[in-house]
Amino acid sequence: MQIDKETYPSQDFKSLDDVVDAFLARPAVRERPPHAAALAIAGAVSANKCLMTNVEHWPIIDGDDIQAKHGFRVALLNDFEAVGYGIPVLGPHDVVALNDVPVQPKAPKVVMGPGTGLGAAQLMWDTGLNAYKVWPGEGAHATFAPRGWKQKALARFVTERCGHCEIEEVACGSGLELIYEFLQSDEAANRPELLKHRTKKAVKEISAAALDGSDPLAVEAVDLMFAIVGAEAGAMALRCLAKGGVYIAGGITPKLLPRVKAGSLLEGFLMRAGREPFHKILTQTPLFVITNERVGAMGAREVAKNLLHQRRQQQA
Structure with missing residues (x-):
């Protein structure tokens, strides 16, 4: 179920963390805050960290830091990794x-x-x-x-x-x-x-x-x-x-x-x-x-669903 969506030009923000803050501040998202997030990034991901290939002014993205700040599970994915996870649900x-x-x-x-x-x-x-x-x-x-x-x-x-x-x-x-x-x-x-x-x-x-x-x-x-x-x-x-x-x-x-x-x-x-x-x-x-140009978003959604499933299993 889609709660909200928005497009943010990367040049208007100093970091991905700022983009996440802007999205979480939207009224529809505040009403139904996320419990897990899969973020697809154009760059190589290692240890839940990534440096975006084509956004040189952004610092290294740290999924664990975003998770600690907002209190929900975060997984960083390479953008085509997300596309890959979208293929089985096409x-x-x-x-x-x-x-x-x-x-x-x-x-x-x-x-x-x-x-x-x-x-x-x-x-x-x-x-x-x-x-x-x-x-x-x-x-x-x-x-x-x-x-x-x-x-x-x-x-x-x-x-x-x-x-x-x-x-x-x-x-x-x-x-x-x-x-x-x-x-x-x-x-x-x-x-x-x-x-x-x-x-x-x-x-x-x-x-x-x-x-x-x-x-x-x-x-x-x-x-x-x-x-x-x-x-x-x-x-x-x-x-x-x-x-x-x-x-x-x-x-x-x-x-x-x-x-x-x-x-x-x-x-x-x-x-x-x-x-x-x-x-x-x-x-x-x-x-x-x-x-379907949303295949990457579909794949990220599948990963986020798996994160949420793992969270529920740990809480059971």
Whole structure:
């Protein structure tokens, strides 16, 4: 049951603790104060502590300190860890299948997706819990492994610009902007008809132009990014034999679903499928796009419910 919700820009607050204070001060929340909280953070969590990756002015977030201050149990989660816990409670209307492969019950699952960054996590079945356990990771910061001359040229372009080319740098919102800029520098000299599109664009502009087809470079940039995302999804599927499904989440993919359905993501996913036994593994791995953008909140809710259940057991 949802009591209240609110959006808080991180730049308006000095810490997550201040955000929690603001939310708890809302009238609806004061009437029904929480007994447990699961807080999903964009960063690596260790010992219930986390430093947010992209909010540099915030200090280290300490879940135990928040718990001691407010008197309810607090668990910090990586943001894609929360997405992972949301996957088992998704309904058929919350996903779009990109292939016609059934999910194998209790088999490993993978979730990843481009947004502000590139998040990823693995889900493994825990027989003791009789439920999936989610293991987040920071694989997005591994070195990008390009395929073909264009991706290799892109990797050189990004390396010259950033000093290194991680997967995340070509598979997220800012990565899409970099790809678009690369295609202008790489393509325009040989394709004069594209010169009229030679201007810097933000991710929203690139996405809109790709969807309506008004800018062929935008279409190419989006398709190239999804080919890279698909390739990384295929690599993750092979690492853990994800017969339980590979799920693509994040803020970008659902908004660009028509381009996803055009095929570059699935093609990237199956790129290794020309070799046995990888062909059989990947062609028999279910691939989905998560269209419910609240999947992370759904997962955090499941974790909070478990915290509350543990609290009640201890009190019994």
